Amino acid sequence: MYSSITKPANLNTSVSTIQSSVIDLKGVSGFSVQSNYVDAAPAAKTFTSLTAATGVLDITSDITLTSVAKGIARNTTTFTLQVLAAAANPTDTILFAFTGTAAAIICTVTPNDGTNNTATPVTVTSANLVQLITAGIVTGKFPTITDLSSLRALQTATGGGSADLADAGEGDGVVATFTGGLASTLNIVDVETIAITAHGYLTGTKVALTTAGTLPTGLTATNYWIIRNSANSVSLATSLANALAGTLVDITAEGTGTHTLTPSAATGNVLKLQKSNDNVNFIDIASQTVTLATSTVSTIWEIAAPSYGYVKILYTPSAGQANLEVIVNQLKP
Numbered sequence: 001m002y003s004s005i006t007k008p009a010n011l012n013t014s015v016s017t018i019q020s021s022v023i024d025l026k027g028v029s030g031f032s033v034q035s036n037y038v039d040a041a042p043a044a045k046t047f048t049s050l051t052a053a054t055g056v057l058d059i060t061s062d063i064t065l066t067s068v069a070k071g072i073a074r075n076t077t078t079f080t081l082q083v084l085a086a087a088a089n090p091t092d093t094i095l096f097a098f099t100g101t102a103a104a105i106i107c108t109v110t111p112n113d114g115t116n117n118t119a120t121p122v123t124v125t126s127a128n129l130v131q132l133i134t135a136g137i138v139t140g141k142f143p144t145i146t147d148l149s150s151l152r153a154l155q156t157a158t159g160g161g162s163a164d165l166a167d168a169g170e171g172d173g174v175v176a177t178f179t180g181g182l183a184s185t186l187n188i189v190d191v192e193t194i195a196i197t198a199h200g201y202l203t204g205t206k207v208a209l210t211t212a213g214t215l216p217t218g219l220t221a222t223n224y225w226i227i228r229n230s231a232n233s234v235s236l237a238t239s240l241a242n243a244l245a246g247t248l249v250d251i252t253a254e255g256t257g258t259h260t261l262t263p264s265a266a267t268g269n270v271l272k273l274q275k276s277n278d279n280v281n282f283i284d285i286a287s288q289t290v291t292l293a294t295s296t297v298s299t300i301w302e303i304a305a306p307s308y309g310y311v312k313i314l315y316t317p318s319a320g321q322a323n324l325e326v327i328v329n330q331l332k333p
Helices: 127-134 240-245
Strands: 001-007 013-015 019-024 030-039 047-048 054-057 061-069 079-085 093-101 105-111 142-146 155-159 175-177 191-197 207-209 223-230 234-236 256-264 268-274 281-291 297-304 310-316 320-333
Touching: 019 047, 019 320, 030 268, 030 310, 054 079, 061 127, 061 191, 105 127, 175 191, 175 256, 223 240, 234 240
Parallel strands: 079 105, 093 142
Antiparallel strands: 001 320, 013 320, 019 310, 030 297, 030 320, 047 256, 054 061, 054 175, 061 155, 079 175, 093 105, 191 234, 207 223, 207 256, 223 234, 268 281, 268 310
16 A cells, blocks of 8 residues: 655645645545644735825914925925014015925015004914915905015915914914825826735735725725735735636725725634535535634544545635645555
8 A cells, every 4th residue: 555645736825715626536545634724814014195295383273284296205394484573564565485495495474564554563363374375365465475486385284373473472483394295105097006015915815994094086994805916016806706806996096194904814714625426516524624713723634445536625715814735645555
């Protein structure tokens, strides 16, 4: 009597989809099947949408500045507010000057002391500054803007309030540093791919999508299944069947911020033996089923004098990702 060792290739790999292998038992007096299962769910991975940097002028009613250009270019750049003493501006004007560079903008504000305005001063509130930065106007007042390098239009502003800006007081010398700009790892022009370096995912891996920002249009905070494009790129499908068919989710707009894909924990994964005489219709072999989860499991099944012609080794995953090794030993006279 001698033995023949078989290691089915498709059952000796990282798997996240149904796998099976049929062994012909003709001339076999007995056989054994050893399985070695290791949970191999990769870590959660993140991807980013093209996101604008923001900065905050920390005053009584904060002003949030948002870069018009999205991406990382404005990160670490600054916007400094300078407030001069009210001066004898022409008539009833208030003066705004934008100087410096795109990397270090200085906004200088000069209120009107009323000298040339029938002794009626004109103040500038932080809300006025917000409107001026965003739209280039101040409702009910007459701003004169000096902006030789077109620096005002590099950001928009929100917030502000009724407090008057003042020399050596409200707002003077306050600096906003831009942070949080993100480059995009999405390709939504040619095909909806997500770049994630060394992601470790397989086609069929179930993941939960969450976000710290706004999800790209076409995606929601729910479960998806991975389509593996390469070691550094994936797409998303709405079901395991769609993932296997290569039917991906259509992403139509970027969203903002950082998004996270978290693989489901390995659970409910089933390895079993089935028998057949016609190699078409297979029936479960009693007591030859094991349900696998997150632990490392090794099993061995021994069958003496089988009365059927074929045995199928069937792996049906439910969730997670695992490394599976199956070794079949056939005894022949």
